[in-house]
Amino acid sequence: MKVTLIGATGFVGAALLDELLQRGHDVVAVVRDPAKLAPRAHLQVLQGDVMDAAVVEKAAAGSDAVLSAYNAGWTNPHIYEDFLKGSRAIVAGTRAAGVPRYLVVGGAGSLFVNGQQLVDSPDFPAAIKPGASAARDMFTELQKEAVLDWSLLSPPVGFHGGSAAQSQGRTGNYRTGKDEPLWQADGSAGDISAADLAVALVDALEQHLHSKARFTVAY
Numbered sequence: 001m002k003v004t005l006i007g008a009t010g011f012v013g014a015a016l017l018d019e020l021l022q023r024g025h026d027v028v029a030v031v032r033d034p035a036k037l038a039p040r041a042h043l044q045v046l047q048g049d050v051m052d053a054a055v056v057e058k059a060a061a062g063s064d065a066v067l068s069a070y071n072a073g074w075t076n077p078h079i080y081e082d083f084l085k086g087s088r089a090i091v092a093g094t095r096a097a098g099v100p101r102y103l104v105v106g107g108a109g110s111l112f113v114n115g116q117q118l119v120d121s122p123d124f125p126a127a128i129k130p131g132a133s134a135a136r137d138m139f140t141e142l143q144k145e146a147v148l149d150w151s152l153l154s155p156p157v158g159f160h161g162g163s164a165a166q167s168q169g170r171t172g173n174y175r176t177g178k179d180e181p182l183w184q185a186d187g188s189a190g191d192i193s194a195a196d197l198a199v200a201l202v203d204a205l206e207q208h209l210h211s212k213a214r215f216t217v218a219y
């Protein structure tokens with residue numbers, strides 16, 4: 001398949017790029033700084049700002065799917081506004097390009113525990129609440145999307161760059177859930193490596209899983 005990838009230089013996006021290329025897909029990566037990506041077979045790098053829907057439309061033309069690991073930057077003081085603006089532009093550009101399939105990495109904050117989304121719980125970390133709220137609101141908007149065949153992957157609650165699971169690399173193994181977090185057997189937060197998170201999303205692409213639905217994964 002030909003796949004347009006948003007966020008290829010980020011933590012999750014880099015893992016998605018590796019997984020897509022490893023499986024033989026042709027990838028068009030849209031990045032602000034092409035120097036961050038080394039030349040690789042089956043990889044085309046386009047410079048552009050995905051907060052402009054026209055940039056996304058041009059990059060996505062002729063693709064079978066758009067995969068997005070867009071992040072407006074956790075230290076960005078305007079992360080809430082910028083994340084939603086960028087996410088809306090990516091959806092609009094994908095739609096305008098006539099690409100039927102859209103898969104996006106969302107946040108864990110929109111997962112439900114006892115009927116409440118995690119981001120609304122009183123003990124949710126304040127430092128990441130603006131970004132998590134933006135990811136939740138993006139998911140709410142995506143559920144109303146009438147044109148694109150979308151899928152959204154919420155990472156497990158314990159997922160972050162420094163988590164213990166990252167040392168496992170790519171195993172190809174994961175459990176799948178829907179709207180509630182996956183927990184470990186001892187009750188602790190579920191986790192997964194970025195490489196296996198990418199495996200799950202590319203599996204969803206290739207096997208056409210989770211159409212117009214959210215899913216989550218963990219070990």
